[in-house]
Amino acid sequence: MRKVCCIFIFCFSTYTTFAQNVASVNGKSISSKEFMWVYKKNHAGVTSASQQELADYLELYINFKLKVIDARANNLDADTAYKKEISGYESALKAQKKTSPKNIEYNFIMNEYREGVLMFNVSEKKIWSKVHDNEEKLLEFYNKNINQYNGNDFSDARGRVIGDYQQYLENEWIKTLRAKYTVKVNDDELKKLAKL
Template structure:
């Protein structure tokens, strides 16, 4: 009986914990507080949003978290230069009077910076560093999608074609990451957060 009771308590605790999260990526939870902090920060302080707005933003945020998961799988968080950069940022953040380690924003700011640097580093390795050596692939992309460029020559719109090619690589990479890592979305919690 005692064992059954313990199992029930553990299951209840797991359900309650998940209920406070909007999603999880690769087993790592995205809390409602974290998600709304990031949403508000990136929407000029506005927290009131429709379910559709929050769902669309969560989709983007999950893509970000997938890149972070991939960076960690590649051990980019163990890199000496990365650790030095994060340490330097933390020292600078602590030196500011308005943000102390006891402040909840401090944790969100530090996490955002840590993950942002990881996302940048993994994107550099997987996508951005390949662009300068991809002239042939970019021209082939232009030829395949020539109708989208309304008859303009490659030379006229090379910058746009390069950006579109990079976006196509990014989309393919995200698709791969979504297949590789487990994603769970808590629709009920997302609906609770919606204000409109």
């Protein structure tokens, strides 16, 4: 009886913990509070959204988190310039005295900045540096997708080709990350958030 009770308590506590999270990426939870803080911040403070709007934004946020995991897997968080930038930002944030390190919003702000810089750095490595000054790859991509450019030659369509090629590289990268790392979405929690 005691063993059954312990299993029930463990399962219940695991369920209630997951119930307060909208998703987990590679075993790391995304809490409802964090997700809604980021959603509101990026939607001009909007506090209500449909379940579909939240689900669409969650997919983007999960992709962001996957890129951050990839940045850490590539040890970009150990880079001296990265650490110096984060330290400088934290000092500036504390100097403003608008929020305190004891405040949950402070933690969200710092986490967003840390992860944002990592995402930028890994995107530079995986996407932007592969496009910059790589005419051969751009021309190859243009030739494979020539029908999309309405008869424009490469030099006329170059700006669009660069944008399309970057999007292609990002899509392929995300596919690889989603195959490599486990992603779980809590649809029940999204429903609850949509009602708030």
